[in-house]
Amino acid sequence: MLRFDQVTIRYGSRIAVDNVSLTVPDGEIVGLVGESGSGKSTLARAGVGLVAPTSGQVLLGDRPVGLRSPVQLVFQDPYSALDPRMTIGQSIAEPMPRASRADRRAEVSRLLELVDLDPSRAMQYPAQLSGGQRQRVALARALAGQPEVIIADEITSALDVSVQGTVLNLIRDLQAQLGLSMLFISHNLAVVRYVATQVAVMHHGRIVEHGPAPEVLGNPQHDYTRELLASLTT
Amino acid sequence: MSRWRSVLRTPVGACAALLLVGVLALAVLAPILWSAQADRVDTDAIRQGMSAEHWAGTDDLGRDLFFRVLVATRLSVELALLATLIAVVVGLTLGALPALVGSRLGRYVVAFVNITVAFPGLLLALFLAVIFGVGARGAVLAIGLAGAPAFARLTQTLVAGVIERDYVAAARAAGIGRFRVLLRHVLPNIAEPLIVNATISAGGALLAFAGLSFLGLGVQAPQYDWGRLLGDGLAGIYVTPAAALAPGIAVVIAGLAFNLFGEALAKAVGLTTPLGRALPRLPRRTDSSAPSDAVLEVRELTVTLPSGARAVRGVSLQIAPGEAVGVVGESGSGKSLTALAIAQLVEEPLQVRAERLHFQGADLQAQAHRKLLGTSLAMVFQDPMTAFNPTQRIASQLAEGAREHGGLSRQAARARVIDRLRAVRIHDPERRARQYPHEFSGGMRQRAMIGMGLMGTPALIIADEPTTALDVTVQQQILQLLAEIRAADHVALLLISHDVTVVSAVCDRVLVMYAGRVVEDLPAAELARGARHPYTRALVAAVPTMESDRQLPLTVIPGRMPDPDDVSAGCSFAPRCALADAHCAAEQPELIASADGRRIACWHPAPASLALQES
Numbered sequence: 001m002l003r004f005d006q007v008t009i010r011y012g013s014r015i016a017v018d019n020v021s022l023t024v025p026d027g028e029i030v031g032l033v034g035e036s037g038s039g040k041s042t043l044a045r046a047g048v049g050l051v052a053p054t055s056g057q058v059l060l061g062d063r064p065v066g067l068r069s070p071v072q073l074v075f076q077d078p079y080s081a082l083d084p085r086m087t088i089g090q091s092i093a094e095p096m097p098r099a100s101r102a103d104r105r106a107e108v109s110r111l112l113e114l115v116d117l118d119p120s121r122a123m124q125y126p127a128q129l130s131g132g133q134r135q136r137v138a139l140a141r142a143l144a145g146q147p148e149v150i151i152a153d154e155i156t157s158a159l160d161v162s163v164q165g166t167v168l169n170l171i172r173d174l175q176a177q178l179g180l181s182m183l184f185i186s187h188n189l190a191v192v193r194y195v196a197t198q199v200a201v202m203h204h205g206r207i208v209e210h211g212p213a214p215e216v217l218g219n220p221q222h223d224y225t226r227e228l229l230a231s232l233t234t
Numbered sequence: 235m236s237r238w239r240s241v242l243r244t245p246v247g248a249c250a251a252l253l254l255v256g257v258l259a260l261a262v263l264a265p266i267l268w269s270a271q272a273d274r275v276d277t278d279a280i281r282q283g284m285s286a287e288h289w290a291g292t293d294d295l296g297r298d299l300f301f302r303v304l305v306a307t308r309l310s311v312e313l314a315l316l317a318t319l320i321a322v323v324v325g326l327t328l329g330a331l332p333a334l335v336g337s338r339l340g341r342y343v344v345a346f347v348n349i350t351v352a353f354p355g356l357l358l359a360l361f362l363a364v365i366f367g368v369g370a371r372g373a374v375l376a377i378g379l380a381g382a383p384a385f386a387r388l389t390q391t392l393v394a395g396v397i398e399r400d401y402v403a404a405a406r407a408a409g410i411g412r413f414r415v416l417l418r419h420v421l422p423n424i425a426e427p428l429i430v431n432a433t434i435s436a437g438g439a440l441l442a443f444a445g446l447s448f449l450g451l452g453v454q455a456p457q458y459d460w461g462r463l464l465g466d467g468l469a470g471i472y473v474t475p476a477a478a479l480a481p482g483i484a485v486v487i488a489g490l491a492f493n494l495f496g497e498a499l500a501k502a503v504g505l506t507t508p509l510g511r512a513l514p515r516l517p518r519r520t521d522s523s524a525p526s527d528a529v530l531e532v533r534e535l536t537v538t539l540p541s542g543a544r545a546v547r548g549v550s551l552q553i554a555p556g557e558a559v560g561v562v563g564e565s566g567s568g569k570s571l572t573a574l575a576i577a578q579l580v581e582e583p584l585q586v587r588a589e590r591l592h593f594q595g596a597d598l599q600a601q602a603h604r605k606l607l608g609t610s611l612a613m614v615f616q617d618p619m620t621a622f623n624p625t626q627r628i629a630s631q632l633a634e635g636a637r638e639h640g641g642l643s644r645q646a647a648r649a650r651v652i653d654r655l656r657a658v659r660i661h662d663p664e665r666r667a668r669q670y671p672h673e674f675s676g677g678m679r680q681r682a683m684i685g686m687g688l689m690g691t692p693a694l695i696i697a698d699e700p701t702t703a704l705d706v707t708v709q710q711q712i713l714q715l716l717a718e719i720r721a722a723d724h725v726a727l728l729l730i731s732h733d734v735t736v737v738s739a740v741c742d743r744v745l746v747m748y749a750g751r752v753v754e755d756l757p758a759a760e761l762a763r764g765a766r767h768p769y770t771r772a773l774v775a776a777v778p779t780m781e782s783d784r785q786l787p788l789t790v791i792p793g794r795m796p797d798p799d800d801v802s803a804g805c806s807f808a809p810r811c812a813l814a815d816a817h818c819a820a821e822q823p824e825l826i827a828s829a830d831g832r833r834i835a836c837w838h839p840a841p842a843s844l845a846l847q848e849s
Contacts, residue, residue, distance in 0.1 A: 035705035036676075048407040068409035075400035083401045085422040091401075094418075095408030130794050138404070145408050160564040160732065161776045162791035168778065169787045187706060190778040194788065217780070231710040232780060
């Protein structure tokens with residue numbers, strides 16, 4: 001389980017994340033909603049060790065998270081998430097633990113099938129794939145690192161609706177199959193509601209509301225959550 | 235790879251490559267073939283001019299200068315390449331170092347490079363040549379090190395661009411070390427410009443080396459390169475000009491070969507869009523039937539890409555005064571291009587053609603209507619940050635159009651700006667008008683953008699994804715504002731969006747676009763439940779809502795939209811459509827209007843009543 005323990009992150013005098021405590025329990029998808037600039041992405045980066053908290057700590061189990069911890073991050077922009085010079089197979093194989101060539105190839109095929117892509121695509125380059133397909137490759141790459149937790153940062157917001165559905169369905173399937181733990185970040189409440197069991201709402205760097213999804217969305221306590229919900233229904 | 239090869243297909247690239255291969259071949263072969271002739275001393279033929287026997291004359295010892303120039307190719311090119319290699323290696327190391335050592339130490343490296351870049355290269359080379367001592371080795375080191383700062387700077391800039399990419403962050407988050415990230419992800423992605431630059435600077439090194447040798451700081455006797463031959467020959471330039479001219483010409487040719495090849499590479503590699511052939515300008519088929527009372531009337535609008543493919547394929551639409559029409563579709567459906575084409579904002583190499591493009595009864599395709607566009611048509615773009623000039627105050631940007639088209643005085647324009655900013659609900663407009671775009675939040679910039687459109691008296695607002703870059707709560711306010719403006723001034727709206735919910739909330743009527751065509755035209759109220767085109771229905775169903783059943787998988791549309799280059803003869807949606815049959819694949823359905831004003835292009839539309847029942 002991934003635990004943010006009173007994490008504060010400052011950039012100069014600006015506080016991006018303000019005393020955030022949040023737990024992603026094993027086998028659950030926690031949705032994190034909030035608008036741009038609310039600190040969601042900074043929190044995501046702290047979750048994999050790309051950004052060090054100014055104070056507080058991020059723990060995986062009982063150990064602080066570092067770059068080598070089994071936590072993987074999937075990004076928003078499918079066009080910059082994959083190295084254009086590497087084949088799909090090479091990208092997926094990169095975070096894999098050391099193994100023989102044949103084993104790695106077999107694992108790449110398995111992962112591609114897991115994300116509903118033809119294993120023969122391993123030899124292709126990202127330019128030959130659509131946005132939705134790239135996001136699935138990015139997911140396969142994250143899974144290749146055998147993570148305990150995956151952090152998904154707005155992974156569907158750059159996709160068309162028709163494609164967004166395939167990625168969300170995939171997330172749900174993977175969660176059911178593999179018992180994934182995931183921090184699912186999105187500005188879209190309907191999307192978060194569909195995949196997450198718990199929802200946390202972030203506003204100006206703080207978590208203003210957190211709880212089981214039906215409770216937070218059905219009976220919001222904080223003004224900002226109410227405002228978010230209201231903007232959806234009209 | 236093909237881009238590299240395409241260099242050879244340009245005339246300059248082909249010539250430069252030929253020249254370069256020639257120079258390199260000479261560098262390899264000349265000493266093997268002609269060393270004997272070049273070194274043969276002939277005391278009977280000292281300091282001769284050009285002759286049939288000695289094409290470039292002879293030197294102090296009667297050695298044949300033509301052969302000496304040929305043989306000198308190897309040393310000259312070799313030393314230039316060696317110097318370039320040093321420049322590249324040192325430059326790469328210095329340039330990549332900040333990415334390796336972290337930001338604190340990296341800052342010192344950057345500062346050091348900045349200081350060295352400030353010195354002129356040749357001055358640095360002369361200075362270093364003195365330090366390393368006179369001779370070929372010293373000169374190579376000097377020219378190499380003098381070239382390094384420029385390379386380091388270039389590398390730094392390129393590395394900084396790539397290291398921001400998500401795939402670098404992904405690799406680091408996967409526990410890949412900084413050094414391996416640099417080797418695997420960063421360097422391959424910046425190799426192209428570096429190679430191009432190295433080629434060009436090899437030409438520079440060649441010239442610099444000739445210069446040092448000429449000054450006596452470079453190659454020393456008995457070795458000789460072009461620079462030394464030039465220096466030796468210059469003494470007798472009035473008696474035997476060929477002795478100086480021959481090595482001079484050699485330097486020019488070799489330098490040209492490297493530089494031209496580098497430039498040709500740069501042009502080919504730096505080019506992101508393939509250059510298309512110029513399309514023949516087709517005569518316009520304009521329809522001169524009487525204008526209707528519609529604000530906007532578009533018939534058979536087509537946008538052609540440089541490749542000849544059509545991104546917008548015969549779009550027809552009408553907007554009545556005060557009406558709000560939405561255009562929805564996925565990326566690549568041609569919806570934004572349609573909007574831009576209507577506003578006459580599509581430029582070469584794209585071509586716009588329409589049978590009819592009338593705005594307020596005036597033909598927009600006739601050049602004389604720029605002013606009409608400036609005063610009666612307002613455009614709102616997706617990204618309000620890039621739509622404003624960051625160096626100008628909001629007031630002067632808003633006033634620009636009004637002063638040009640409306641002929642307002644400075645004071646009148648300013649008053650109007652403040653009035654309009656107030657109209658788009660910006661608080662304290664007097665103070666805000668004096669501010670710069672970066673002092674505005676995203677939502678406020680979008681308001682200001684709308685305010686700019688309201689400076690005239692618009693009959694139509696074209697808004698291209700006006701809320702996509704904004705947060706949901708702000709999005710709501712902007713849509714509200716657009717609705718209020720419409721109601722107050724009876725302004726028509728053409729709203730382009732990928733978001734079905736936004737369009738159905740704001741518009742009266744919705745056009746659904748797919749692969750460059752309008753496939754359905756229906757009342758917005760019908761969108762959620764009464765759509766008849768399978769694509770429209772799938773698009774609506776695919777949007778997760780707060781009511782979606784969490785137990786069921788979300789509806790998806792399998793496959794992807796065809797690119798403009800490979801649209802089929804039949805219905806473009808057929809490959810993804812559950813209802814498609816052979817007829818759909820073979821023949822494209824026309825957009826046919828029905829009695830109730832709806833239009834649909836489908837061979838198997840859901841019957842209006844059934845569509846209702848199913849939902």
